[in-house]
Amino acid sequence: MAEEYEEVLAKYIIEGENYVDVIVYVKPESNRTMLTVEGGELVFYTREPAEKGRANASLVHFLSRVLGLPISRIDIVHGVRDKVKRVRIYDVRLDQVLSKIAKAIASQE
Secondary structure (H helix, E strand, C coil): CCCHHHHCCCCCCCEEECCEEEEEEEEECCCEEEEEECCCCCEECCCCCCCHHHHHHHHHHHHHHHCCCCCHHEEEEEEECHHHEEEEEECCCHHHHHHHHHHHHHHCC
16 A cells, blocks of 8 residues: 555655755644655645644654654755745655655555
């Protein structure tokens, strides 16, 4: 099941030199906190409101937990005040991020 998501996720996860960027649409004030593929997009639902960086912090903490990385290796590099974010994850490989995110999405269904 996770393999199906890897194909879709490949459009939203981009490898750079010593980092991987993840493009994700954030929906704050949701009923639960989860990452999913919806309408062909990577979407993060969070219970946190979009104020004082709470939804952004929720996204960073969620990715930290899913990827097994410290939050110090994850930054929002674009879209801090927008719903579409570019999250940069340092010192990882593309295949690691794709695999772990795909498994996290598959396990929530």
